[in-house]
Amino acid sequence: MANFTKWLGAGLGFTLGGPIGAAIGFAIGSFVDGFSEKDLLLEQGEYQSKTQNNRHVNTQSGDFEMSLLVLASIVIKSDGKIDKRELEFVRAQFLSMYGKERANNAFKLFKGIVKKEISARQVCIQIREHMSHASRLQLLHFLFGIAKADEFVTEKEVEEIRKIAGYLYINQRDFTSIKAMFYDESDNAYKILEITKSATDDQLKSAYRKMVKKYHPDKLQDLGKEHLQGAKEKFQSIQTAYEKIKKERGL
Template sequence: MIKWFAAFLGYLVFRFPGAILGFIVGSLLDNVGGGQRDPRTIFQDYARPNVSPADFELNLLSLCSIIIKADGQVNQRELDYVRQYFLSTYGKEKANAIFRTFNEVIKKREISAQRIATYLAQRTRYEVRLQLLHFLFGIAQSDGRVSEAEIRKLEEIARYFKVGQYDFQSIMAMFIKSADNAYKILEIEKSVSDDEVKKAYRKMAKKYHPDRVVTENEAIKKGAEEKFKEVQKAYETIQKERGIS
C-alpha cells in the first residue's frame, strides 16, 4: 500500500513524473517491508522480465485513463468497467485504494499515448499488446457504443504498439458490429474462396486457442476463451451464409 501513497505524494511535488517515481520507490519499500507480492494482473503473465509489476500496472492505469477521456467526457459505465477489473484482480480493499489513486492522480493529468504505448511495445510481447487492445476496446464499448474519437485513439495506440492492421480490425470487429464482421474477425476479404475461408479459420483458431495460453490465471483463460468463441462464431456465420460443410 506504500507505493500508492508514495505515488500520490510524488504527484503533489513533481506532478506525473513524480507519481511514477513515487510508485516505483513505494513498491520497493513494500517488498522490503515483507509484504506479500501483489497478484499478477491478467496481462502480467505475458510481460517480459524487464517490466516490473509496478511499471506495468501504472502504465495500464494510464491507458485506461486515455481511453476513458478519449471522447471528451468521463463515463461512469467506463469507470465501472475498469473498477470491476481491479476488483476481480486484487479484491475489494486493494482495488478501492488503487482506484482512489486512479481518480486523484492519473485521470487529472494529460498523458501521452505515444509515450505509454511505445514504452510497452518495447517491453512486452506481441500477445500482450493484442490482449491490451482487447481490454481497451472493452472499456470503450462498456457504455454501449465505441465512439469515433475512441476508435481514433485506439488506432493511435495500436500504431505505437506496432499491432498489424488486420489484427486491429479483427479485434475491433469483436466490439463493433457490421455486415462484414465475420470476415474481419477472420482477417480475410469477403471475396475470398471457400478454401481460403477454411484456411483463415484454422489459422485464427490456432492463434486464439485457449490451449496456447499456458497460465493458472483464470482471467487470462477467460479472455482467450472469449476471443476463441468469437472466431468460432464468425466461421459459423460464414459457413451458414455460404453453405460450407
C-alpha cells in the same frame, strides 16, 4: 499505505520506470501527501538491483495491470469527457479479474492517473519494448470494451485506440479484427477472421486456423490466470465468427 505499496510491489516490473512509472507516482501523490515517483522507485530498490543488467524484463501480472490503467485513462478522456459508465466498466473488469481488494487498489490508482496528461506514444513505446504481441492485442481488446461501455463508440475514441494500436506495432488487420468483435454488422465475422466475403472455403479454414493460433489463451499464461478471461472472450469471438460463416455457407 503499507498494504497499498505491498500490492504495487507484488507484480510490478518494467512499469516502475519510464512514463508509466511517472503516471503511477503522480497518481499516488494525488492521494498520499508527499509521495512521489522517486518514493515508488525506492520502495522497489531490490527489484531495481536485480534487473540492472537485464534490459528486457519479462511482463508480470502487475505490469499488464498498470498498462491497462494508463491506456484506459487515455481512451476514456479522448472524447473530452469522462463517462460514468466507462468508469464502472473499468471497475467491473478489475473486480472480475482481480477480486475486491486488488480491484479497489487499482481503481483508486486509476482515479489519480486519469487526472494526469499522459503521452500515449511514450507509454506505448515502453509497453512494446517489454510486452509480447499477444499481450498487446489483449490490451487493445480491453480498450475497445471500455469505449463500448457507454453503448456508443465515438469516432474520437476509435481514432485514439487506432493511434495506440499503431504505437504498439499492431497492424491494421489486427486492429480491424478486434474492433469487429465489438460491432454488430453484416460482414463482421469476415473482418474478425481477417478475410473478405470472396474468400474460398479453403481460405476460410486456413484463416480460422491462423486466428486460433494467434489468439489462443495459452499465449497469455505468463500474465497470470486473472488475465485469461479476456483472452477467452477473444478466442470465443473467433469461434463464433467461424461457425457463423460455416452456417451461411452450409459447410
